[in-house]
Amino acid sequence: MTTIPTVVLVHGAFADSSSWNGVIEILAAEGVSVLAAANPLRGLTSDAAYVASVVDSIDGPVVLAGHSYGGSVISVAAQGKSQVTALVYLAAFIPQVGESALALTDKFPGSTLGPTTRPASYPLADGADGTELYIRQDEFPQQFAADVPAATAAAMAVTQRPVALAALQE
Template identity: 50%
Template sequence: MVLVHGGFADASASWSGVIKRLQRDGYPVVVPANPLRGLSTDAPYLASVLKSVKGPIILARHSYGGAVITNAAAGNPNVKALVYIAAFVTDKGDKLIDLLGKYPGSEIPDAINEVPFTNPDGTTGTHIYLKTDKFRSAFAADPPRSTTNVMQAAQRPASAAHLTEATRAAAWHDIPAWGLVAGTDKAIPPALQRFEYQRAGTYRPMEVPGASHSVMVSHPGTVERLIQAADRGRSTLHASQSGSSGDLPGDHRRVRGAGRHDAQSAQPDQGEDGPGAHVDRRPGSRKCASPTPAQPTSVHRPLVRLMFRRKGQVQRLRVAFP
């Protein structure tokens, strides 16, 4: 299992609960640091990490990590399944700033704090952090406040370039994908997640009502079960392609006549995630319906100005968010 974090976070704070559960269940786990410099830097770096991992890979990612690995996993035959956790699922040519403008609901623009930094070549770039008083609401509303306070203090900034660099390859065209929608996400709007998962043909995306963007922190057991479902699912797909019959196992089976684009809302579970976790592990227990994503908004208003230096000249980029 390879787990990749997104912006405003680090590997351990994002994935510690999921890591413990996967290791307990016997899975080898690799959790590399995402440089957060932009796709042109981060994707090649993560691609090199993937090449160092021996054997089949189940690749899970959160937030901006989804865009990075969508690029980095392309062409790697060892990557057998992609798992998107409240993540960006980009296609060729996509920029995160454009995707964020498709649907309203993100609090990230109002939460951003811009801090200049010096690049190795002497030019000036812009780091973006989340403001202390905005972090919990925008990024991690449902974990315990003590946990959120640590996450805020330890957040890693992302270069503003990560919002504007385009995706060059999309691994989900060739690798089966699974997805989880965080039902009350204030960073990547749930409507955007549903749109992306539908476009990428993910297998019956799971939805966790009431979950914030940091769903793997607040619901680590639910996230682990989805990753395990992807592992079982890719084995079934491999068997099917080898001549065996059968649908995908358990909750994440494809529904005949409905295609790959069925969304589902998980039912309440009082299991290891505790009260408020939402998952029903009984095969065939959920009703399926084709999602009807909210209509993209055509009204944008500039909220953030990203400032960086190119070839010795300062340029301003007005970034439009809904």
């Protein structure tokens, strides 16, 4: 068993694991073992259970790093996991017990996320409909990717992963 931690990167809403590519390059160049988990974005409990299963598949210590909603996910996923040696929050939600990511987006004046999103329905396993949120493509670069080249932000807008509204409310 190794004593050097594996860094597990957990993306947030509207992104996928490839959003960590730049970080992966830097860590790999330093010889750090890294894995970018594919956060399902469907519910905090189920998303955290998935990330916890990723942690369980790793021999040795783990550092969990979460971005945005991924911060909520790593907070839950780390519970009871003695191999998790650190949690790293990168522009991430660090909720108090009982707080949801959605509540945090509206907690302070000036939040712009809500008005930039659009809802869409998707089918649930029980036959009901769920609601997921997208950031409007024309508003995505400024809302989510203002610090990347315009062409990259435009591609990210097209390939964004929607998040289940229920995940943000949990």
